[in-house]
Amino acid sequence: MKIAIAGATGRMGRMLIEAVLSSPDAELVGALEHDTCQLLGEDAGAFLGKKTGVAITADITKALSGAEFLIDFTRPEGTMAHLAVAQKTGSKMIIGTTGLSPEQIAALKKAAENLAIVFAPNMSVGVNVTFKLLEIAAKMLNEGYDIEIIEAHHRHKVDAPSGTALRMGEVIADALGEKLDDVAVYAREGHTGERKPGSIGFATIRGGDIVGDHTVLFAGEGERIEISHKSSSRQSYAQGSLRAARFLKHQSSGLHDMQDVLGLRK
Numbered sequence: 001m002k003i004a005i006a007g008a009t010g011r012m013g014r015m016l017i018e019a020v021l022s023s024p025d026a027e028l029v030g031a032l033e034h035d036t037c038q039l040l041g042e043d044a045g046a047f048l049g050k051k052t053g054v055a056i057t058a059d060i061t062k063a064l065s066g067a068e069f070l071i072d073f074t075r076p077e078g079t080m081a082h083l084a085v086a087q088k089t090g091s092k093m094i095i096g097t098t099g100l101s102p103e104q105i106a107a108l109k110k111a112a113e114n115l116a117i118v119f120a121p122n123m124s125v126g127v128n129v130t131f132k133l134l135e136i137a138a139k140m141l142n143e144g145y146d147i148e149i150i151e152a153h154h155r156h157k158v159d160a161p162s163g164t165a166l167r168m169g170e171v172i173a174d175a176l177g178e179k180l181d182d183v184a185v186y187a188r189e190g191h192t193g194e195r196k197p198g199s200i201g202f203a204t205i206r207g208g209d210i211v212g213d214h215t216v217l218f219a220g221e222g223e224r225i226e227i228s229h230k231s232s233s234r235q236s237y238a239q240g241s242l243r244a245a246r247f248l249k250h251q252s253s254g255l256h257d258m259q260d261v262l263g264l265r266k
């Protein structure tokens with residue numbers, strides 16, 4: 001698999017480069033950064049002490065020439081700019097970027113009519129299995145339990161709640177026959193009044209180097225159930241992205257997610 005990485009000097013970009021270089025069925029062919037990056041022109045493997053022959057570039061077309069796949073963990077505006085070029089080069093996209101607006105997601109759907117894309121807020125197998133556990137729990141605890149989603153991430157994260165927490169909310173709302181927009185409570189402060197029955201609350205923690213923790217609390221009378229996933233390394237996201245690329249080898253179009261990649265869709 002000939003793979004280009006966007007955000008090549010970022011936390012996920014570096015993890016992905018390392019994963020591609022260690023994977024026998026993958027080859028690094030492009031490393032993309034934006035034009036203010038201090039490391040443009042440097043070998044993409046330099047941070048590992050490796051020579052890959054692939055220089056970090058801000059030229060999207062150059063980075064994508066010869067790339068069958070583009071793995072993109074950047075920012076929404078970066079992802080949308082990369083998508084526009086990938087549509088021309090035909091590079092299939094694996095998108096992990098979170099915080100996209102509804103309009104940007106609609107643009108992904110449109111592009112996916114002719115381009116195969118995996119777009120998922122969390123590429124780890126564990127989180128995607130957790131989504132299934134939440135679906136079961138929400139269906140079985142559909143009365144008498146208040147649902148709160150608590151997420152914690154490192155101090156550098158720019159979007160909140162996390163994409164994963166929002167997807168957890170969507171999975172639970174869907175299992176309860178609701179729309180997340182109608183039941184979500186994203187913040188509480190001051191005299192809030194009593195908890196609104198049927199709402200799904202979100203709480204966000206930011207600090208230090210926390211890779212990514214998510215807990216869903218089902219709080220009833222006299223008991224609480226907690227379903228938690230904790231990431232201690234970004235490797236699971238990188239390995240999940242490579243699984244997504246292998247899945248896309250067999251797709252010519254469509255907007256897929258990790259439930260499709262892992263065969264978890266009901």
Ligand SMILES: NC(=O)C1=CN([C@@H]2O[C@H](COP(=O)(O)OP(=O)(O)OC[C@H]3O[C@@H](n4cnc5c(N)ncnc54)[C@H](OP(=O)(O)O)[C@@H]3O)[C@@H](O)[C@H]2O)C=CC1
Binds near residue numbers: 033036078120
């Ligand atoms: N789906 C999943 O499994 C996961 C998703 N994520 C998501 O991936 C994204 C990146 O996370 P992370 O690696 O921690 O972030 P980083 O900030 O470490 O990396 C982002 C990279 O993208 C670059 N970048 C920023 N803005 C643009 C732009 N407009 N165009 C092109 N490149 C840009 C940054 O460059 P510079 O530093 O110079 O600005 C940086 O190299 C986030 O949205 C995060 O939520 C993260 C982990 C797992």
Ligand SMILES: O=C(O)C1=N[C@H](C(=O)O)C[C@H](O)C1
Binds near residue numbers: 121161211212
């Ligand atoms: O920014 C991160 O770090 C992460 N972002 C994703 C999200 O917003 O859910 C996935 C993971 O939690 C790490």
